[in-house]
Amino acid sequence: MLPFTYALRNLFRDKSRLAQTVGGSALVVLLVMAAAALNVGMKEVLSASGSPLNAILIGTGSEESMQRSEVSEQTAGIAASAVAGVAHPLGTPAVSTEIHYMTFLQTPDGKRGQGLFRGVSPQAMVVHPEVRLLEGTFPQAGELMAGELAWRKLGFADASSLAVGKSVLLDGAEMKVSGVFAAPGTVMESEIWATLSDLRTLSQRDTVSCVVLRMETPDDFSEADLFSKQRLDLELTAMRESDYYAHLSQFFKPLRVMTWITAGLVAAGALFGGLNTLYAAFASRIRELATLQAIGFTRFAILTSLVQESLLACLTGTLIASVVALLFLDGKTIPFSIGAFTMSITPAVTFSGLFTGLALGLLGALPPAIRCLKPQLPTALRSS
Amino acid sequence: MSLISCRALSKSYRKGPNLVTPLSALDLEVPQGEFLALMGPSGSGKTTLLNLIAGIDSPTSGELLINGQDISKLSRRELTRWRASSVGYIFQLYHLVPVLSAFENVELPLLLTKLSRRDRRAKVSAALELVDLADRADHTPAELSGGQEQRVAIARSLVTNPALLVADEPTGDLDRESANRILDLLRSLTRDHGKTIVMVTHDPTAAAAADRVLHLEKGVLLETAPGPHP
Numbered sequence: 032m033l034p035f036t037y038a039l040r041n042l043f044r045d046k047s048r049l050a051q052t053v054g055g056s057a058l059v060v061l062l063v064m065a066a067a068a069l070n071v072g073m074k075e076v077l078s079a080s081g082s083p084l085n086a087i088l089i090g091t092g093s094e095e096s097m098q099r100s101e102v103s104e105q106t107a108g109i110a111a112s113a114v115a116g117v118a119h120p121l122g123t124p125a126v127s128t129e130i131h132y133m134t135f136l137q138t139p140d141g142k143r144g145q146g147l148f149r150g151v152s153p154q155a156m157v158v159h160p161e162v163r164l165l166e167g168t169f170p171q172a173g174e175l176m177a178g179e180l181a182w183r184k185l186g187f188a189d190a191s192s193l194a195v196g197k198s199v200l201l202d203g204a205e206m207k208v209s210g211v212f213a214a215p216g217t218v219m220e221s222e223i224w225a226t227l228s229d230l231r232t233l234s235q236r237d238t239v240s241c242v243v244l245r246m247e248t249p250d251d252f253s254e255a256d257l258f259s260k261q262r263l264d265l266e267l268t269a270m271r272e273s274d275y276y277a278h279l280s281q282f283f284k285p286l287r288v289m290t291w292i293t294a295g296l297v298a299a300g301a302l303f304g305g306l307n308t309l310y311a312a313f314a315s316r317i318r319e320l321a322t323l324q325a326i327g328f329t330r331f332a333i334l335t336s337l338v339q340e341s342l343l344a345c346l347t348g349t350l351i352a353s354v355v356a357l358l359f360l361d362g363k364t365i366p367f368s369i370g371a372f373t374m375s376i377t378p379a380v381t382f383s384g385l386f387t388g389l390a391l392g393l394l395g396a397l398p399p400a401i402r403c404l405k406p407q408l409p410t411a412l413r414s415s
Numbered sequence: 416m417s418l419i420s421c422r423a424l425s426k427s428y429r430k431g432p433n434l435v436t437p438l439s440a441l442d443l444e445v446p447q448g449e450f451l452a453l454m455g456p457s458g459s460g461k462t463t464l465l466n467l468i469a470g471i472d473s474p475t476s477g478e479l480l481i482n483g484q485d486i487s488k489l490s491r492r493e494l495t496r497w498r499a500s501s502v503g504y505i506f507q508l509y510h511l512v513p514v515l516s517a518f519e520n521v522e523l524p525l526l527l528t529k530l531s532r533r534d535r536r537a538k539v540s541a542a543l544e545l546v547d548l549a550d551r552a553d554h555t556p557a558e559l560s561g562g563q564e565q566r567v568a569i570a571r572s573l574v575t576n577p578a579l580l581v582a583d584e585p586t587g588d589l590d591r592e593s594a595n596r597i598l599d600l601l602r603s604l605t606r607d608h609g610k611t612i613v614m615v616t617h618d619p620t621a622a623a624a625a626d627r628v629l630h631l632e633k634g635v636l637l638e639t640a641p642g643p644h645p
Binding site for chain 2: 032033034036037040041043044318319322323324325326327328329407408409412
């Protein structure tokens with residue numbers, strides 16, 4: 032085998048070519064890591080948002096959009112008494128009536144953004160135990176409680192506009208921020224909660240969006256399902272909360288596929304660019320490669336050295352991309368239509384970057400290396 | 416005893432629609448320890464013959480025995496292995512690896528052996544000593560003159576101690592003084608170390624350094640002229 036130093040020193044023969052290879056691979060790897068982090072982040076937030084213990088009673092035909100759903104407000108009371116298996120913490124049925132409403136919020140200094148609002152009663156804290164009040168109090172009339180990431184969904188620069196005690200305008204009505212809550216890893220963390228009656232007034236509706244039932248066990252969902260099928264007059268569909276968000280996840284699948292396609296196209300472009308760059312690099316050394324064969328090195332040994340050279344450049348790019356991703360992408364919150372999610376550079380994301388770097392190094396080097404080792408030895412030795 | 420024995424050696428290849436035959440039924444015997452010069456006009460087949468003898472190319476027909484072994488029967492992989500141990504090639508343009516030092520260039524053929532690092536170091540130092548370049552071991556080819564580069568190439572060709580050295584216009588790119596030094600070195604390798612050398616040259620002065628001069632014309636050996644150093 033040729034010494035590793037041969038591959039290493041060849042890297043620095045043409046510094047601009049090296050910069051091109053390292054920079055190109057770094058950009059592609061960064062893009063792939065970003066796409067992977069986006070996909071993982073979006074998928075995780077949607078899958079973590081629904082509890083398998085929660086059954087949602089939603090208007091038939093509105094299974095894909097809670098905001099379009101219309102459910103009679105009496106449903107909550109009927110379901111609480113008719114559905115077996117509803118949990119009763121502290122002796123009260125865990126049933127929450129909710130309105131989901133998308134509208135604009137404006138701050139006194141003119142900042143405006145669209146957010147997802149949820150009209151709730153204190154029972155919401157029982158059916159959504161992952162929600163924890165970090166600061167302030169649960170909202171009363173004229174008040175609202177902001178999720179920790181709501182500012183990001185609204186497109187604000189920071190969370191200061193939604194700090195406890197601040198005033199905001201909601202569809203023209205002045206409201207005060209009474210509290211800030213966390214719901215780690217779920218879309219609720221980017222929502223803003225107000226009282227059911229305030230949201231009913233703002234959304235000008237006399238129905239609610241859904242009724243959420245907290246069941247004793249996941250298997251008790253069948254009771255809620257049976258209820259929705261028996262009470263045809265209520266025009267309800269029962270869904271596991273986890274299934275609802277899994278459906279939403281499918282709804283966003285084309286978006287995720289598009290990010291992969293974009294990353295794939297850029298990677299393919301970079302691969303062809305890399306093939307070209309490496310072909311130029313190897314072609315300028317055809318005589319040298321032939322000399323090594325004349326000395327007695329096998330084509331395989333020379334091919335291995337050329338691949339090492341390419342892998343070194345691409346893995347340097349991968350390392351740079353990984354550092355950039357950790358510094359600038361990890362923990363970055365990205366808003367999307369129903370909330371926000373946090374990008375996380377997980378081991379799986381890092382592995383996807385590493386795999387891309389290896390693939391670029393290998394696939395980028397093999398065709399030009401094979402092509403440059405193909406000419407007959409006497410011909411190659413005479414090449415200029 | 417002949418180190419090289421060519422019997423009815425032919426080489427032909429296709430170039431477009433034409434069949435080109437640079438060598439035709441050539442017979443040649445080169446005794447061990449001889450310094451042979453091959454001369455002839457361009458296209459006469461002398462480099463083709465040199466490449467066949469060095470195991471860089473394969474004949475179309477005929478026998479090519481080097482040290483008793485018919486190398487025309489070897490597979491490409493076997494031929495590569497044979498080259499590593501049995502022949503040293505000296506090129507007109509030196510063909511040193513620019514990113515490696517003189518020492519590392521000379522060491523390259525030894526990386527194909529099972530020698531320890533220490534033994535390799537000793538052999539490379541001895542080879543560089545022989546070509547009088549021990550003090551330039553750490554220099555890269557770009558830091559050496561043409562003559563020095565060719566001497567490093569000669570050190571590389573003989574570091575594995577092959578019985579046969581082939582040289583393709585080894586002085587073709589050098590000034591007269593450097594060329595004479597290279598020729599003196601090649602002569603000393605046959606005289607003092609018993610190497611067999613086959614050298615292709617256009618230069619009658621270089622050919623005069625050989626023990627024997629052969630002229631090739633259109634793939635056929637036309638004339639055998641004795642050199643000035645029998």
